[in-house]
Amino acid sequence: MTETENCRSMALTPFARDPYHNFFEKNKMAFLKVDEKKFDDLESVLSSKQCPKAILDRDEMSIRYEKFATPIKTTEIPPTLKKDYAITYLKMALRLEKEGLTLTNSEFLSCHVDFNSEPFFKDFSSIVKKSNNTRFPFIDFINNQYALISLYNKYPRLIGLARDGGKLDIEDLMAIEHKFANFFLSALSNLLSKPLSKKISRFVKVYPFLYKNKLNPLALVEIFKFLFDKNRSAEGVINLLLKELQSLPNFCFEGKWTDYYSSIDLEATFSEKSNWKINYQGNRAKAIIKVLEEDADKKYTLLDTGSNQGYFSLIGSNLGYRVTAMDYDVASIDHLYRRLKKEAYRYELLPLVVNFSNLTSNDLQRLRSDYVIALGFTHHLWYVEGYTWEQISNTFSSLSEKVFITEFKPNTKGRGSKTIKSLAGSRYELDDFTEALKKNFKTVEVVGEYTAEASTAGRLLIVARK
Numbered sequence: 001m002t003e004t005e006n007c008r009s010m011a012l013t014p015f016a017r018d019p020y021h022n023f024f025e026k027n028k029m030a031f032l033k034v035d036e037k038k039f040d041d042l043e044s045v046l047s048s049k050q051c052p053k054a055i056l057d058r059d060e061m062s063i064r065y066e067k068f069a070t071p072i073k074t075t076e077i078p079p080t081l082k083k084d085y086a087i088t089y090l091k092m093a094l095r096l097e098k099e100g101l102t103l104t105n106s107e108f109l110s111c112h113v114d115f116n117s118e119p120f121f122k123d124f125s126s127i128v129k130k131s132n133n134t135r136f137p138f139i140d141f142i143n144n145q146y147a148l149i150s151l152y153n154k155y156p157r158l159i160g161l162a163r164d165g166g167k168l169d170i171e172d173l174m175a176i177e178h179k180f181a182n183f184f185l186s187a188l189s190n191l192l193s194k195p196l197s198k199k200i201s202r203f204v205k206v207y208p209f210l211y212k213n214k215l216n217p218l219a220l221v222e223i224f225k226f227l228f229d230k231n232r233s234a235e236g237v238i239n240l241l242l243k244e245l246q247s248l249p250n251f252c253f254e255g256k257w258t259d260y261y262s263s264i265d266l267e268a269t270f271s272e273k274s275n276w277k278i279n280y281q282g283n284r285a286k287a288i289i290k291v292l293e294e295d296a297d298k299k300y301t302l303l304d305t306g307s308n309q310g311y312f313s314l315i316g317s318n319l320g321y322r323v324t325a326m327d328y329d330v331a332s333i334d335h336l337y338r339r340l341k342k343e344a345y346r347y348e349l350l351p352l353v354v355n356f357s358n359l360t361s362n363d364l365q366r367l368r369s370d371y372v373i374a375l376g377f378t379h380h381l382w383y384v385e386g387y388t389w390e391q392i393s394n395t396f397s398s399l400s401e402k403v404f405i406t407e408f409k410p411n412t413k414g415r416g417s418k419t420i421k422s423l424a425g426s427r428y429e430l431d432d433f434t435e436a437l438k439k440n441f442k443t444v445e446v447v448g449e450y451t452a453e454a455s456t457a458g459r460l461l462i463v464a465r466k
């Protein structure tokens, strides 16, 4: 049997990382079922530049995603990726507009990001024929995408608020930037009838954009024409939004951990092609490479928890793993995304903003990977977040399919430590950690003691296998 025949004869099984049961899986690819009647309509849409990663698979009556990573939450998408996606979304809307079609959904959820981390449009069910009542959702786009990007751009320090998966939206922008207008319009809408107040609150939402464009009367005229003339094409306003987003400078973010790799030339590390190991000369990095090399080039998934800007995640990617890097430092994850973009998305590495302490059981399923690494991380969970070794072991066991690589750092407390642990009856001892790991993993081995790059503090490297 040839490989293609073999592939065809295999049945689709539920996609293991999808707790919402939308996706199926075969040969490490994800499939999304589509209604047969929609196939022909989808064919032209899918051939566009905005969704090249979605392939129509007639054999499976599905859309096929070859490097699908996992269903992603809006709060996990790094800010620059959000901005890039908003541009992709608008280009898609522009293309549809010319074909008499439009989009009903304007949320970031219509964004598809696979292991290559480049954002694409995926919400095909929201494409409908244009009519007087169904037009490009200009106001909703401002509310759902533009306002947040505008907030990040003007008030980079606010990213701290989004750190724990918190939401920033137009209400925040209005409260900060247009206090008086916000108060006046809300008060007015309370005094008026419901339909009228609804109209006004919709106006409140476009207000930041109108305000921003106040120096450009032509833009204002275009927006008013679109809002008040139902037959007006959306091309003008979409182009305005596009111009606005494309002209934004890079976000200037810094977080508590963003400087962590200041002694490493990350630029050179990411741009290196064939001789990547040259940037991993330290003994710690070499030891980690050695463990990961055992399963190199098998397209195994790897999750790097507390990844910072992805120095170790990149080892996995270079060795042929499909990597998800997660950290709650938004700026670190954003820098990682920008590097991947600069490298033309050639790595299989997906950066996500995730707070480990907020993981739900659905999240554990979405992120579960063959290999999980937690380097320079567990002492923070123990000291700062108040985890016991049992909790650490249980959570990483839920995340790991095969191997868990971690460290124990003696003589430390962790940045921002609250040292409340003695209350929980848990001791910060290597034996306590390894004993807890043994309850969930078949073998637990301390493979050596190493120091981190630009640090003299030793740490013990632990490899736990299922």
Ligand SMILES: C[S@@+](CC[C@H](N)C(=O)[O-])C[C@H]1O[C@@H](n2cnc3c(N)ncnc32)[C@H](O)[C@@H]1O
Pocket (backbone or CB within 6 Å): 257, 260, 305, 306, 307, 308, 309, 311, 312, 326, 327, 328, 329, 332, 354, 355, 356, 357, 374, 375, 376, 377, 380, 385
């Ligand atoms: C000491 S650095 C280690 C970075 C990298 N793993 C390494 O070993 O080079 C710790 C990282 O963990 C992240 N971190 C700490 N607590 C976290 C949490 N609850 N959720 C996600 N990331 C967290 C920090 O933002 C920081 O980037």
